[in-house]
Amino acid sequence: MDITSWQSQLRKGAAELVVLSLLRQGERYGVELLDKAGGAGGVLSDGTLYPLLTRLEREGKIVARWVMADDARIPRKYYTLSADGEMLVAEMQRTWFEFSAFVTGAIEESAHDRPTAARGRTIPASTG
């Protein structure tokens, strides 16, 4: 199985939740979002963030405004959650917790079962 493709699909699904969750904490702009999500396992990157923000804005989940910050020479586009986005992210987070608990449980169960099964297959039928 191609692990890279699987990872890519996993990241795509999680990116939206990560962005919306970060925006739930307050208004942020692109670089800020990337820096906050810096260690998030490559879920967000410079290349994927802005098309994602554009999509979320068009879907009405987030709203944007341009701000001329004192420390910047170019205006920044700040994003916040819309009312729909607020409801959506709460629902997404709840679903995510249930889903991750289920998946983690299943993986842990599988990890516990595996050594026994492995031994069963590798130990010779008669050891003398």
Place this chain on the structure above:
Amino acid sequence: MTDRLPPEAERFLRRLADALWELASDEREAILLELRGHLSERAAQGPEPLGAALAEIGTAETLAGQFLCAATIRNDAPPAPIPPAYASPRRHDIRALFGELRATLRAGRNGLFLVSALLITVLTSSNFLLWLDKVRPELSLTGWPIFLVRTLVLLLAITAAYRILLSEDERPWTVDTRTLRAAAALVAMLGSASILVLALAGGAKQGALAAGLTAGPAATVRNLVAIAVLISVSCAFLRVQPWVAALAVGRRDIGLKRVWRGTGPVFGTVLRGWFAFVFPFYAAHVAITFLAIKVLPFGGNHLLLAELDAFVSTGALFAALLLNATAFRWVSGEAIPAPRPFGNAAPDAELVAEARRRLRVLMAGTPQMRRG
């Protein structure tokens, strides 16, 4: 207004701007400004963070593809307006306008058919008919009945062109109330403009411009006023053209007042676009007509010129329609729909059914996970 970035970042932004030509200018500007800000912050951190950011972003074309996919999502809310100081310079960029014209053309479902229909319409242009009238005077094709038919066909072609370029109308050539409204508006505009030109020409005849310059200050002033009025009326005529497009596609919410106000801020761009894309065709038309009538005798050569003039006249008409359609989109605030590969039309029903079937098979063969 924006600061220059390192060359590699500027190169990337230029390529991105090119790759995003399908988008409406507002959206394109917003994307480019946001990316410029992003790269500027990375560049301020040093050459390595900038290089890493560019590497992560990938090619401009790939990034543009993602933006174009996102742009196919219907958006009813107006986008966040860019600070005017950053938006204005790009608005006057002829290259960006050319991108919008191309996008409008590509968004039209039947561009080639439209061109051929217009060509047939203009094949009966005055130049062609003039030749025919000289060669076969017994046909007498330059009379009023022919003029009336030509005008009606042309009005229908213009209405159909707006429908093809701006709406999903399945029957753009149907004559209905929208056709009549658009045709009436065009006739009223063209008629009043013609009356004004004739009146001005009559005034100028009394003291022609060339003579007026030497005939005394009164004649000169009269001629200059006449020219100024003519230019003003032409500009006003150009400025309200999107209203005809609105009538043709049945957008009653976009009235004359809204069009007048809407085209005000972008009129400079419209005018530049007219001089860049429409005026050359008109100039060629005048030159060909002059050659045909004044220089060449009526014969085979004249016919060739008449044919060439038909193509040139089609170009003028088509470029003007594209420009007006684009101005209509600016006034109405509609983004130009992204062309296919990026379209978000409903997926094919058979493919969906097949995907569902495969999913059912897959699910049936997967043992259920146990918990606890």
